Amino acid sequence: MSLFAFGDDDLAGLAARHGTPAFVYSAAVARAGLQRLRAALPDRVxxxxxxxxxPHPELLRLFADLGASFDCASEGELRRVADLAPGRVFFAGPGKRTAELALALEQGVRVQAEGWEDLERLDALARAPVAVNLRVHPAAGVAESNRIIGGVGPSAFGVDEEALPEVLPRAAALAHVRVRGLHVFAASNERDAAKLLATHRMVLDLGRRLTQEHGLTLEQIDLGGGLGVPYAPDEAPLDAGALGRGLGDLLREHAWFQGELILEPGRFLAAPCGVYLARVVRTKESRGARFAILEGGVNHLLRPLLTGQAFPVRAVGRDGSTASTTLAGPLCTSLDRLGTVDLPDLRPGDLLAFGTAGAYGFTEGMTHFLSHPVPPEVWVA
Ligand SMILES: Cc1ncc(COP(=O)(O)O)c(C=O)c1O
Incomplete structure (x- = not known):
């Protein structure tokens, strides 16, 4: 599986036509990824x-046309998908403003309540019965411990599992709001299907317990996102087939649950279709280290700074012997580093391609920092 959505000739052509730095997205790769995952999953997922x-509009349109639902986390995201997929939208997020909750109600969006305050505010806004899912912060079994989800410690997300005996009876007494689903998001960039399934099993067990102990009727169990992608050639991709088979087994084991499971992958569906292109502005040696300074850096690809993980990179149309090179961006800070990697001897003007850059790239960047030009996003249909 290639970490780059385009071959070198295409990348050189795109860079020449649209300028650099730029993000380029392949519709074909995005379409194939969604179709492959869909085919691997049971119908009830x-x-x-x-x-x-x-949130690129063409990517959203493509996924909507292929039948996907959408997980949104802001008013802006709700508005982006409102006309594309009416009735197929979820709204999560730990800090929903009251105006956003009102918009979600108006649009018939299924809200993932993050706590008692969301339930209470929704109830005050609603004029008719409204089904919601309740996000739970589990006491154990979270398959991610550091940066994205935050492990099993104190969390801004969801209702702590141990607080459920207090929150659920209060929720049952609300006039309009009905808890009809659970939402647990407990993994991030996980490529091991077995680990994802272990978390999903924990969530279904929790659902069974809450059904038995609190008389909940669960129409939906939302298992969140977190499906991982490789960022390095030696990383194995997630086995979507194994994930699908495992979810099928879980549905059979949990026959008490006749509703639908929901998966909310972001990275898995978007990352492979994107490449970030930037040219080398200059090179330098400094005290034994080789630097290439690029047109763009963490202002466009913030992820290496946030997570310490680099994107895969290659020099387009260049091969030959390689040497360790530190890739610096144009910002006036030593934090602006896209990684230290083995690359051929670079020259000014050389084109670098960063693969797997379709997710958490452009909109996670700091595109206004230092007033550099905002890179175009090119959709290759
Ligand atoms: C509620 C929710 N669902 C889904 C996702 C997508 O996660 P990923 O891109 O890891 O699949 C996120 C990411 O933060 C999220 O907060």
Whole structure:
């Protein structure tokens, strides 16, 4: 599986036509990725693309046309998908403003309540019965411990599992709001299907317990996102087939649950279709280290700074022997580094391609910092 959505000739052509730095997205790769995942999953698993990964309008339109639902986390995201997929939208997020909750109600969006305050405010806004999902912060089994989800410690997300005996009876007494689903998001960039399934099993067990102990009727169990992608050639891709088979087994084991499971992958569906292109502005040696200074850096690809993980990179149309090179961006800070990697001897004007850059790229960047030009996003249909 290539980490780059385009071959070198195409990338050189796109860079020449649209200028650099730029993000380029392949519709073909995005389409194939969604279709492959859909085919691997049981019918009773709904796919809701997490818009935050990449909200490019053409990508959203493509996924909507292929039948996807959408996971949104802001008014802006809700508005982006409102006309594309009416009735197929979820609204999550730990800090929903009251105006956003009102918009979600108006649009018939299924809200993932993050706590008692969301339930209470929704109830005050609603004029008719409204079904919501309740996000739970589990006490154990979270398959991610550091940066994105935050492990099992204190969390801004969801209702702590141990607080449910207090929150659920209060929720049951509300006039309009009905808890009809659970939402647990407990993994991030996980490529091991077995680990994802272990978390999903924990969520279904929790659902069974809450059904038995609190008389909940669960129409939906939302398992969140977190399906991982490789960022390096030696990383194995997630086995979507194994994930699908495992979810099928879980549905059979949990026959008490006749509703639908929801998966909200963002990265898995968007990352592979994107490449970030930037040219080398200058090179330098400094005290034994080789630097290439590029047109763009963490202002466009913030992820290496946030997570310490680099994007895969190659020098387009260049091969030959390689040497360790530190890739610096144009910002006036030593934080602006896209990684230290083995690359051929670079020259000013050389084109670098960063693969797997379709998710958490353009809109996660700091495109206004230092007033550099905002890179175009090119959709290759
Ligand atoms: C509620 C929710 N769902 C889905 C996702 C998508 O996660 P990923 O891109 O890891 O699949 C996120 C990411 O933050 C999220 O907050």
């Amino acid at each position: 709904r796919l809701a693309y997490a818009v935050k990964a990449n």
